[in-house]
Amino acid sequence: MSVARFDFSWGDPAYHQETLENLKTAIKTTKKLCAVMLDTVGAEMQVVNKAETTVSLQADGQVVLTPDRGQDATSELLPINFDGLAKSVKKGDTIFIGQYLFTGSETTSVWLEVSEVRGQDVVCTIKNTATLAGSLFTLHASQIHIDLPTLTEKDKEVISTWGVKNKIDFLSLSYTRHAEDVRQAREFLSKLGDLSQTQIFAKIENVEGLTHFDEILQEADGIILSRGSDAILLGAETLRGLYPVETISTVGRICSEAEKVFNQDLYFKKTVKHVGEPMTHLESIASSAVRAAIKVKASVIICFTSSGRAARLIAKYRPTMPVLSVVIPRLKTNQLKWSFSGAFEARQSLIVRGLFPMLADPRHPAESTSATNESILKVALDHGKAMGIIKSHDRVVVCQKLGDASVVKIIELED
Incomplete structure (x- = not known):
């Protein structure tokens, strides 16, 4: 995780x-x-079930949604936390109530069809038999503005x-x-x-x-x-079942299977084309690092960064190899005390696909000398070896700043 x-x-x-x-x-x-x-x-929008009683709903029956939160939830009446529902829906609209997930064979979530609006109440026909349990359920009506x-x-x-x-x-x-x-x-x-x-x-x-x-x-x-994007958000699927560990490991296997068939070359070309020319300085360096890593079949890209932006730009091109993002802490002051930035930036890059952040030692001098960079690079390579993503004779692409210049270099590891 x-x-x-x-x-x-x-x-x-x-x-x-x-x-x-x-x-x-x-x-x-x-x-x-x-x-x-x-x-x-x-x-x-939520159905409020103060007494936490189990509510059974039968297909083809009727249920009333009411903004009167003083009422208890029953099979005939469901109090909701939104006063404007009656003004927002019309006869024939569909409303979903449950705990986020609906599979079609679901018995813990329900579809309703609006049959009549009666004052502030909305009368609905129940479309599937279901049992609602717990203190609250979410309510979705897709086309309406919720005030x-x-x-x-x-x-x-x-x-x-x-x-x-x-x-x-x-x-x-x-x-x-x-x-x-x-x-x-x-x-x-x-x-x-x-x-x-x-x-x-x-x-x-x-x-x-x-x-x-x-x-x-x-x-x-x-x-x-x-669901999808850089990360997969785990929600109701893992919350509700009896097998959370098995569920998560299955999701993990699905991810790795999807990664195997992802056409990285095509994606890289499309992204370069989408960014267009002229590229910004950082964008050009990031895409060059990824292109070089693909060409030499590098096992990893190591990126030195202080804000995390350079590493995120490299990840944007979706390289097939992991990106070790080495966050260099910066000394900052609020006039009262000095502190190092970097922990936030390192943790925040965890949400980006393929980025593996590590925090460099803040005791290194802040200015970028070649001796400093070499010692930080050695730590990063050792970290990669310990993770099992770098081994002897591998090629590694390193992206770093030297003075005012940004450099992409390829190194080949010895034994």
């Missing part, structure tokens, strides 16, 4: 803190980096307490619908000081977000689409 996602749609901060402490223990034991992502609740804030008061409270305390690397912004949603979230994070470096990933989960995709892409640090 590269990034641990803490989904605040479920559980309280104490529950998530316990999970995080387990993660910290695992990081220490395995000596492997793992980043932390806080996933917001956002503008999520709920993207960053809810609950989200803000969790971010400013749990998020700040644990210095989260990523904020996953659920139900992002406009670029303005991302701007507002970034403004909120920057006021919290400790989270000014936290990256925002916009989750595109409805038609509204899809319509404004291009502008959201400009504003966000990353995009989450259910």
Whole structure:
């Protein structure tokens, strides 16, 4: 696992803190980096089941969705957290209720068809027999605008307490619908000081977000689409079953099988063409490093970086070999104390496909001398050998800055 996602749609901060402490223990034991992502609740429509009773719904029967949250959830009546549903749907619309996943043979999620709008209530025909269990279920109606804030008061409270305390690397912004949603979230994070470096990933989960995709892409640090992209997001599939470990190892095998048949050459050419000319300085260096690595059949690309940007650009060209991103810490001050940056940048690059970050020793002088670079390179090569991705007589492509120049060099390892 590269990034641990803490989904605040479920559980309280104490529950998530316990999970995080387990993660910290695992990081220490395995000596492997793992980043932390806080996933917001956002503008999520929910069925509220205060009494946590099991609700059985029969196909062809009827059920009423009501904004009256004082009511208990029953087989005939489901209270929801959104007052505007009746104004937003019409007869014939479909509504999905469950825990995210629907396979077609599902018995824990239900499809409804709107048969009548009665005041603020929505009367629905049940399309499949199902049993809903738990304290809340999500409700999806794809084409409608939900008049709920993207960053809810609950989200803000969790971010400013749990998020700040644990210095989260990523904020996953659920139900992002406009670029303005991302701007507002970034403004909120920057006021919290400790989270000014936290990256925002916009989750595109409805038609509204899809319509404004291009502008959201400009504003966000990353995009989450259910499911695929640089990483595979594990959610309800692993949460709900009895075999989480087997499920995750199966997903891992699917990933490696997909990697085997991925046409890297074609992708590289397409990406170069898409970027076009003239390329920026960094883009040119990144694509050259990948081209050289392909041509000489290098086992690994080693990239020296301080912000992580150079390594991310190399990964953008999807090289077939792993990219060791050596993050060089930078000394910075807030006028009161000196500190090293680098840990954030190293952890944040874990979310990018093919990047394996390591943090260089901050005791090395900050200026780039050839002796310093050689000693850091030796550490990186030893790290690669220990990981089992570099062996004797392998070729390695190194991408680094020497003074003002950026250099791509090929080295061949001896015994």
